[in-house]
Amino acid sequence: MLAATPPMGWNSWNTFGPNIDEALIRETADAFVEHGLKDLGYEYVVIDDHWERMERDEGGRLVPDPQRFPGGMKALADYVHSKGLKFGIYSCAGAFTCGGRPSSYGHEEEDAATFAEWGVDFLKYDFCNKPMGVDGRALYERMGQALRMTGRPIVFSMCEWGMMKPWLWGATRAGAHMWRTTGDINDSWGSVSDIGFERQHDLHPYAGPGHWNDPDMLVVGMHGEGNVAAGGCTVEEYRTHFTLWCILAAPLMLGCDVRAMTETTSEIITNPEVTAVDQDPLGRQGYRLGREGGPESPFNFAETWIKHLQDGSVAVGLFNRHDRRGKTMTAAWEALGVHDRRECRVRDLWAREDLGTFTRMISAPVEPHCCRLLRITPLTASRG
């Protein structure tokens, strides 16, 4: 099955915007191998908007910008494949892409065929410049159909920002493997909190193997690393962002410059016990168990999230969204759906440390904008 677990990879948009070329894509593929990202499951190297020449060729086919992609897309895809990775590209359901370049409206079948010919494994399909009066959903159905007609397995990543509730029909009607649920993320705590904490919690029934909610690409590691829109999250906020995305079984599409990652960025995105929560084969999206907040500011909640895992463990995220105040947070077995008297082994996945065996509950202090990610494993006779 394609996208049996949430796709992992990298996309050019967050850091590079329109400033992309084939050297960047090659070097990114190299970096996936060098920095061990590939071994951890990061697989798709995706080129976002602005790769196209302004005009199609005489045959009506899309052409890559000859200055920035002189070798063409087939050769670039071959290079990415030679590294054992997969190659992704971008188009849009409207008349022009969001960046104003040629787009697939009315060209769905020929573009899908072109992508298949080039060896594309992943298509991000945006939603700008839709002609008036045209049913947007039908455009995604059309491209889904065109992709199936190529016979090539291509992950279909819908990007209509949650406007038409794609979680209700993206998989069944358009054959999509993932769909954006919200507008664009940016490198700030406000954006991460709004998208992650406020807009995903009721979408868990709609995700599963082969079809995922996509709260947008990661901003981990963008701050101070070549990002034009300077600003950004702190390291601990990046960790919180990454943790929540893993609980959400979100696609893990890196948005930083992976050629020039800092140690801390690498430490966040390459913790195998954390990515294992996202990639757990049961394929359940996590959800919010509850939250507490004070009246003094609207988003100062302490939130407990849970994700069920295949071996009977639960991953529990304890998130403190308060701006200044640390908080001791408690996960009670009863709320997790585990019997009160059941002994459980508890592991802190960021510390990579066993905390011991507990019954009834576990409490831990959580600093402002920080989180804990615990793996709570009920002990059974066979597990001793």
Ligand code: GLA
């Ligand atoms: C939209 C998408 C972004 C990115 C840009 C490219 O805004 O949501 O993720 O693809 O277009 O122009």
